[in-house]
Amino acid sequence: MHVHVADHPLVSHKLTLLRDERTDSPTFRRLADELVTLLAYEATRDVRVDPVEVQTPVAPASGVHLSNPHPLVVPILRAGLGMLEGMQRLLPTAEVGFLGMVRNEETLEAATYAERLPDDLAGRQCYVLDPMLATGGTLAAAIEFLVRRGADDITAICLLAAPEGVARLENELNDVDVPVSLVTAGLDEKLNEKGYIVPGLGDAGDRLYGVVG
Template sequence: MRVHVADHPLITHKLTVLRDKNTPSPIFRSLTEELVTLLAYEATREVRTETVEIETPVTTTTGLAISSPRPLVVPILRAGLGMLEGMVKLLPTAEVGFLGMLRDEETFEPKTYAERLPDDLSGRQCFVLDPMLATGGSLGAAIKFLFDRGADDVTAICLLAAPEGVAALEKLTEGRDVKLVLGTVDERLDEHGYIVPGLGDAGDRLYGLV
């Protein structure tokens, strides 16, 4: 697994505001979208392209276009939905699938409760969106799900991660072509499996406590 931590002052600034417990949900959502667009720039650096010929107002030239099959963006419900708009702004031709993953708060084990994905992902580049990489269980299960459907190249994008989650994901994805793009790596997990200092429950802060 290849890990890329985006080192940019704008990313650090936006994360600082996201961490603040007094940041209201509308601002939290807006900043998440902006932050994901910055991270997506790094995450799509190896997106597959093909050469095309075009006509400019002056002459004929060649350029690049996104290859087929189109990339697939997969937000993990529900918190990953808050990252979707920022991703598709940068990659508007991508298709979007959905995975519902739920972490058991006692065992920390992931459960899949919903999915809307093509049956065959052969040859597809997939971009998985999940704000927090804590224990690594949910994201690891989601990535395995995509590879089981035939994906051959998966990039995961997270706002922040715990070192334990990065290590667990590396073990879970051993032998697979996986890239992990992060805004930052935090200090640790606490005894409840939450990232410290973290930013709380991303889903609750995006959408409320319902």
């Protein structure tokens, strides 16, 4: 698995504001949206394209366009929805699928409760959106789900990651025979006893949408 931590002053600036506990939900959503678009540039470096010829007002020119089938963007519900618009801004023609996964707070294991994806993902590049790579269980389960459907190239985009989560991904996906990459804005220090990233930015879902009572 290839891991890329984005090294750019704008990425660091926006991530710092996201970490700040004083940042309210509307501002947090806007910053997350902007940060995802920056990360998406890094994540799509190897997006598949085909050559094409176009006519400019002056002369013919060689270029490229996205290959078919187009990439599939898969936000993990619910917090991944807060990353979708930023990704679609860069890939407006990409199709969108949804995967609902929830983490058991006692076992820290992930379970699927909903999905809206094509039955056959053969030949598809998939971009998985999940704000926090903490224990790694949810993201590993999501990637394995997509591989079983036939996806042959998967890139996960996370705002933040913990070393424990990266290690678990590498371990659980060791036998997966398709390329898997992780693009993140930061690799933090550790997880605490509750499975939260330290220093992190808190619960991304709650900060995006507020606490649901």
